[in-house]
Amino acid sequence: MQTVRDDDGKRYVLVKRSGESSRVRDPATGEERYLPNDAVTFEGVSPLVAAASGVSEPLRRAVTAVHDDRSLGLLVELVDRDAVSVVELLAAYDLCESDLHGLLSEFRAAGLITETTVHGERGYAATETAREAVATLRGEQE
Known part of the structure:
Protein backbone atom coordinates (compact mmCIF):
# COMPACT_ATOMS: atom_id res chain seq x y z
CA MET A 1 0.00 0.00 0.00
CA GLN A 2 1.00 3.59 -0.58
CA THR A 3 -0.23 6.99 0.45
CA VAL A 4 -1.48 9.66 -1.91
CA ARG A 5 -2.80 13.21 -1.73
CA ASP A 6 -5.61 14.65 -3.78
CA ASP A 7 -5.59 18.08 -5.45
CA ASP A 8 -6.77 19.68 -2.18
CA GLY A 9 -3.90 18.14 -0.19
CA LYS A 10 -6.03 15.56 1.65
CA ARG A 11 -4.15 12.35 2.44
CA TYR A 12 -5.52 8.91 1.52
CA VAL A 13 -4.29 5.35 1.55
CA LEU A 14 -4.22 3.92 -1.96
CA VAL A 15 -6.26 0.71 -2.07
CA LYS A 16 -6.17 -0.04 -5.80
CA ARG A 17 -5.07 1.72 -8.95
CA SER A 18 -6.50 1.01 -12.39
CA GLY A 19 -5.94 2.63 -15.76
CA GLU A 20 -8.14 5.68 -15.16
CA SER A 21 -8.89 5.89 -11.45
CA SER A 22 -7.61 5.02 -8.02
CA ARG A 23 -9.63 3.60 -5.14
CA VAL A 24 -8.53 5.41 -1.97
CA ARG A 25 -9.43 5.15 1.73
CA ASP A 26 -9.79 8.16 4.01
CA PRO A 27 -7.78 7.32 7.17
CA ALA A 28 -10.02 9.52 9.32
CA THR A 29 -13.29 7.81 8.38
CA GLY A 30 -12.35 4.54 6.71
CA GLU A 31 -14.57 5.47 3.76
CA GLU A 32 -13.40 4.49 0.31
CA ARG A 33 -13.94 6.38 -2.93
CA TYR A 34 -12.59 6.61 -6.45
CA LEU A 35 -10.48 9.52 -7.66
CA PRO A 36 -9.14 10.11 -11.17
CA ASN A 37 -5.48 9.11 -11.42
CA ASP A 38 -4.50 12.61 -12.49
CA ALA A 39 -6.02 13.98 -9.25
CA VAL A 40 -3.71 12.00 -6.92
CA THR A 41 -0.04 12.48 -6.12
CA PHE A 42 2.07 9.76 -4.49
CA GLU A 43 3.87 10.63 -1.25
CA GLY A 44 6.42 8.81 0.86
CA VAL A 45 4.45 8.50 4.11
CA SER A 46 4.00 5.00 5.52
CA PRO A 47 0.41 3.79 5.03
CA LEU A 48 0.41 2.73 8.69
CA VAL A 49 1.31 6.27 9.76
CA ALA A 50 -1.41 7.57 7.46
CA ALA A 51 -3.92 5.13 8.99
CA ALA A 52 -2.98 6.27 12.51
CA SER A 53 -3.52 9.89 11.52
CA GLY A 54 -7.24 9.17 11.49
CA VAL A 55 -7.14 9.01 15.30
CA SER A 56 -7.02 12.30 17.21
Missing part, protein backbone atom coordinates in the same frame (compact mmCIF):
# COMPACT_ATOMS: atom_id res chain seq x y z
CA GLU A 57 -3.59 13.48 18.34
CA PRO A 58 -4.49 13.46 22.08
CA LEU A 59 -5.77 9.89 21.84
CA ARG A 60 -2.68 8.74 19.90
CA ARG A 61 -0.45 10.23 22.61
CA ALA A 62 -2.37 8.46 25.37
CA VAL A 63 -2.41 5.14 23.55
CA THR A 64 1.35 5.20 23.03
CA ALA A 65 2.07 6.18 26.66
CA VAL A 66 -0.34 3.77 28.37
CA HIS A 67 0.80 0.14 28.53
CA ASP A 68 -1.70 -1.62 30.77
CA ASP A 69 -4.72 -1.10 33.03
CA ARG A 70 -2.64 0.31 35.89
CA SER A 71 -1.04 2.98 33.72
CA LEU A 72 -4.40 3.83 32.14
CA GLY A 73 -5.90 4.03 35.61
CA LEU A 74 -3.16 6.39 36.75
CA LEU A 75 -3.76 8.66 33.77
CA VAL A 76 -7.52 8.67 34.44
CA GLU A 77 -6.91 9.46 38.12
CA LEU A 78 -4.63 12.37 37.23
CA VAL A 79 -7.31 13.74 34.90
CA ASP A 80 -10.08 13.33 37.48
CA ARG A 81 -8.14 14.62 40.49
CA ASP A 82 -6.54 17.70 38.93
CA ALA A 83 -3.15 18.21 40.63
CA VAL A 84 -1.82 15.46 42.91
CA SER A 85 1.41 15.40 44.91
CA VAL A 86 3.91 12.59 44.40
CA VAL A 87 3.65 11.72 48.10
CA GLU A 88 -0.11 11.31 47.75
CA LEU A 89 0.29 9.21 44.60
CA LEU A 90 2.70 6.87 46.38
CA ALA A 91 0.40 6.55 49.38
CA ALA A 92 -2.81 6.07 47.40
CA TYR A 93 -1.84 3.52 44.77
CA ASP A 94 -0.09 0.16 44.61
CA LEU A 95 2.92 1.46 42.68
CA CYS A 96 6.46 1.43 43.96
CA GLU A 97 8.44 4.64 43.60
CA SER A 98 10.39 3.51 40.54
CA ASP A 99 7.26 2.27 38.71
CA LEU A 100 5.45 5.51 39.49
CA HIS A 101 8.43 7.56 38.36
CA GLY A 102 8.63 5.58 35.11
CA LEU A 103 4.95 6.08 34.30
CA LEU A 104 5.04 9.77 35.16
CA SER A 105 8.13 10.20 32.97
CA GLU A 106 6.35 8.57 30.03
CA PHE A 107 3.26 10.72 30.57
CA ARG A 108 5.42 13.86 30.71
CA ALA A 109 7.28 12.90 27.52
CA ALA A 110 3.93 12.37 25.78
CA GLY A 111 2.69 15.77 26.94
CA LEU A 112 -0.09 14.25 29.06
CA ILE A 113 0.96 15.70 32.42
CA THR A 114 2.93 18.65 33.68
CA GLU A 115 4.92 19.06 36.87
CA THR A 116 3.42 21.39 39.46
CA THR A 117 3.45 22.14 43.18
CA VAL A 118 0.68 20.78 45.41
CA HIS A 119 0.57 21.95 49.05
CA GLY A 120 4.27 22.81 48.83
CA GLU A 121 5.23 19.39 47.44
CA ARG A 122 6.18 18.24 43.96
CA GLY A 123 3.19 16.94 42.05
CA TYR A 124 1.64 16.49 38.65
CA ALA A 125 -1.42 17.74 36.82
CA ALA A 126 -3.08 16.48 33.66
CA THR A 127 -2.75 18.58 30.52
CA GLU A 128 -5.60 19.47 28.19
CA THR A 129 -4.27 16.79 25.85
CA ALA A 130 -4.78 14.15 28.56
CA ARG A 131 -8.24 15.47 29.35
CA GLU A 132 -9.25 15.26 25.68
CA ALA A 133 -7.85 11.73 25.37
CA VAL A 134 -9.66 10.45 28.47
CA ALA A 135 -12.90 12.15 27.38
CA THR A 136 -12.63 10.39 24.02
CA LEU A 137 -11.93 7.03 25.68
CA ARG A 138 -14.98 7.53 27.88
CA GLY A 139 -17.09 8.34 24.82
CA GLU A 140 -17.69 11.91 25.99
CA GLN A 141 -16.39 13.46 22.77
CA GLU A 142 -15.30 12.48 19.29
Whole structure:
Protein backbone atom coordinates (compact mmCIF):
# COMPACT_ATOMS: atom_id res chain seq x y z
CA MET A 1 0.00 0.00 0.00
CA GLN A 2 1.00 3.59 -0.58
CA THR A 3 -0.23 6.99 0.45
CA VAL A 4 -1.48 9.66 -1.91
CA ARG A 5 -2.80 13.21 -1.73
CA ASP A 6 -5.61 14.65 -3.78
CA ASP A 7 -5.59 18.08 -5.45
CA ASP A 8 -6.77 19.68 -2.18
CA GLY A 9 -3.90 18.14 -0.19
CA LYS A 10 -6.03 15.56 1.65
CA ARG A 11 -4.15 12.35 2.44
CA TYR A 12 -5.52 8.91 1.52
CA VAL A 13 -4.29 5.35 1.55
CA LEU A 14 -4.22 3.92 -1.96
CA VAL A 15 -6.26 0.71 -2.07
CA LYS A 16 -6.17 -0.04 -5.80
CA ARG A 17 -5.07 1.72 -8.95
CA SER A 18 -6.50 1.01 -12.39
CA GLY A 19 -5.94 2.63 -15.76
CA GLU A 20 -8.14 5.68 -15.16
CA SER A 21 -8.89 5.89 -11.45
CA SER A 22 -7.61 5.02 -8.02
CA ARG A 23 -9.63 3.60 -5.14
CA VAL A 24 -8.53 5.41 -1.97
CA ARG A 25 -9.43 5.15 1.73
CA ASP A 26 -9.79 8.16 4.01
CA PRO A 27 -7.78 7.32 7.17
CA ALA A 28 -10.02 9.52 9.32
CA THR A 29 -13.29 7.81 8.38
CA GLY A 30 -12.35 4.54 6.71
CA GLU A 31 -14.57 5.47 3.76
CA GLU A 32 -13.40 4.49 0.31
CA ARG A 33 -13.94 6.38 -2.93
CA TYR A 34 -12.59 6.61 -6.45
CA LEU A 35 -10.48 9.52 -7.66
CA PRO A 36 -9.14 10.11 -11.17
CA ASN A 37 -5.48 9.11 -11.42
CA ASP A 38 -4.50 12.61 -12.49
CA ALA A 39 -6.02 13.98 -9.25
CA VAL A 40 -3.71 12.00 -6.92
CA THR A 41 -0.04 12.48 -6.12
CA PHE A 42 2.07 9.76 -4.49
CA GLU A 43 3.87 10.63 -1.25
CA GLY A 44 6.42 8.81 0.86
CA VAL A 45 4.45 8.50 4.11
CA SER A 46 4.00 5.00 5.52
CA PRO A 47 0.41 3.79 5.03
CA LEU A 48 0.41 2.73 8.69
CA VAL A 49 1.31 6.27 9.76
CA ALA A 50 -1.41 7.57 7.46
CA ALA A 51 -3.92 5.13 8.99
CA ALA A 52 -2.98 6.27 12.51
CA SER A 53 -3.52 9.89 11.52
CA GLY A 54 -7.24 9.17 11.49
CA VAL A 55 -7.14 9.01 15.30
CA SER A 56 -7.02 12.30 17.21
CA GLU A 57 -3.59 13.48 18.34
CA PRO A 58 -4.49 13.46 22.08
CA LEU A 59 -5.77 9.89 21.84
CA ARG A 60 -2.68 8.74 19.90
CA ARG A 61 -0.45 10.23 22.61
CA ALA A 62 -2.37 8.46 25.37
CA VAL A 63 -2.41 5.14 23.55
CA THR A 64 1.35 5.20 23.03
CA ALA A 65 2.07 6.18 26.66
CA VAL A 66 -0.34 3.77 28.37
CA HIS A 67 0.80 0.14 28.53
CA ASP A 68 -1.70 -1.62 30.77
CA ASP A 69 -4.72 -1.10 33.03
CA ARG A 70 -2.64 0.31 35.89
CA SER A 71 -1.04 2.98 33.72
CA LEU A 72 -4.40 3.83 32.14
CA GLY A 73 -5.90 4.03 35.61
CA LEU A 74 -3.16 6.39 36.75
CA LEU A 75 -3.76 8.66 33.77
CA VAL A 76 -7.52 8.67 34.44
CA GLU A 77 -6.91 9.46 38.12
CA LEU A 78 -4.63 12.37 37.23
CA VAL A 79 -7.31 13.74 34.90
CA ASP A 80 -10.08 13.33 37.48
CA ARG A 81 -8.14 14.62 40.49
CA ASP A 82 -6.54 17.70 38.93
CA ALA A 83 -3.15 18.21 40.63
CA VAL A 84 -1.82 15.46 42.91
CA SER A 85 1.41 15.40 44.91
CA VAL A 86 3.91 12.59 44.40
CA VAL A 87 3.65 11.72 48.10
CA GLU A 88 -0.11 11.31 47.75
CA LEU A 89 0.29 9.21 44.60
CA LEU A 90 2.70 6.87 46.38
CA ALA A 91 0.40 6.55 49.38
CA ALA A 92 -2.81 6.07 47.40
CA TYR A 93 -1.84 3.52 44.77
CA ASP A 94 -0.09 0.16 44.61
CA LEU A 95 2.92 1.46 42.68
CA CYS A 96 6.46 1.43 43.96
CA GLU A 97 8.44 4.64 43.60
CA SER A 98 10.39 3.51 40.54
CA ASP A 99 7.26 2.27 38.71
CA LEU A 100 5.45 5.51 39.49
CA HIS A 101 8.43 7.56 38.36
CA GLY A 102 8.63 5.58 35.11
CA LEU A 103 4.95 6.08 34.30
CA LEU A 104 5.04 9.77 35.16
CA SER A 105 8.13 10.20 32.97
CA GLU A 106 6.35 8.57 30.03
CA PHE A 107 3.26 10.72 30.57
CA ARG A 108 5.42 13.86 30.71
CA ALA A 109 7.28 12.90 27.52
CA ALA A 110 3.93 12.37 25.78
CA GLY A 111 2.69 15.77 26.94
CA LEU A 112 -0.09 14.25 29.06
CA ILE A 113 0.96 15.70 32.42
CA THR A 114 2.93 18.65 33.68
CA GLU A 115 4.92 19.06 36.87
CA THR A 116 3.42 21.39 39.46
CA THR A 117 3.45 22.14 43.18
CA VAL A 118 0.68 20.78 45.41
CA HIS A 119 0.57 21.95 49.05
CA GLY A 120 4.27 22.81 48.83
CA GLU A 121 5.23 19.39 47.44
CA ARG A 122 6.18 18.24 43.96
CA GLY A 123 3.19 16.94 42.05
CA TYR A 124 1.64 16.49 38.65
CA ALA A 125 -1.42 17.74 36.82
CA ALA A 126 -3.08 16.48 33.66
CA THR A 127 -2.75 18.58 30.52
CA GLU A 128 -5.60 19.47 28.19
CA THR A 129 -4.27 16.79 25.85
CA ALA A 130 -4.78 14.15 28.56
CA ARG A 131 -8.24 15.47 29.35
CA GLU A 132 -9.25 15.26 25.68
CA ALA A 133 -7.85 11.73 25.37
CA VAL A 134 -9.66 10.45 28.47
CA ALA A 135 -12.90 12.15 27.38
CA THR A 136 -12.63 10.39 24.02
CA LEU A 137 -11.93 7.03 25.68
CA ARG A 138 -14.98 7.53 27.88
CA GLY A 139 -17.09 8.34 24.82
CA GLU A 140 -17.69 11.91 25.99
CA GLN A 141 -16.39 13.46 22.77
CA GLU A 142 -15.30 12.48 19.29
